[in-house]
Amino acid sequence: MPDTRLDAAVTLPGEDFSRVALTAESVSLLRKLWAQHGPLMFHQSGGCCDGSAPMCYPAGDFITGESDVLLGRFDLSADDGGRPGSVDDGTQPLEFWMSREQFGYWSHTHLTVDVVQGRGSGFSVEAPEGKRFLIRSTLMDWPV
Template sequence: MTERTGQVDGQVDGVRRVDVSEAAAALLRDLTEEHGPLMFHQSGGCCDGSSPMCYPDGDFLTGPSDVHLGTLDIGAERPVDVWMSRSQFGYWKHTHLTIDVVPGRGAGFSVEAPRGVRFLIRSRLLTDAESDWLEEHEGAGT
């Protein structure tokens, strides 16, 4: 798994597990000004838990049951860490994820909720070369 190591902006030799759309990055910059440093967690539960939840950094405690997917460079002083429950990662480990934003009702505890928008994840399958590189360099913990 991509843990907090010597990576820069979650980049692993050009292969990233997670990115952010420009619209979501712009919103995250605004939310960072309002709430301070932020983080995402994707649990894979039902209802609100199936959406990426954005919290002030540290308001959601991560642990051994979570995987650090990388960090989003949003063009602000501090990038945004992205986490996923290890059980959900088991289903999504072969995908590249992009955090985007769309109009709609945000998840109850996610900081974008009062703005009439919500974060969502768009995904694509990793190429064979991306998967092979990540598997080789991230180790068996993935």
């Protein structure tokens, strides 16, 4: 995979731009984690400490609801066309969720999920790998 970002499919009604992306390093780690844990999801809450880091969970382990916003869906298909996981229709996207309150603060930013060495102190599935996901944000230059 080239050293580029993977943009999420647009999920917010009325928008035609991606709000979240993954670095190539994140995609690589996510494929490894998918093989170990099955389908995955991200949730970005608010608050301090690990609340400001994106948490990666097995899909469905973190229950989302009306207080969350689905910012995007990623297709982590392998370069050879295979999928790291599947459901009956042959696809299983990785969803990126954010708490509605946090989205209120970050609605004007584009988020890129990156991975760095070091261990976070949360329940995110990458912790045993000695790595952690983090968000790199940039201001969007289009109206939201």
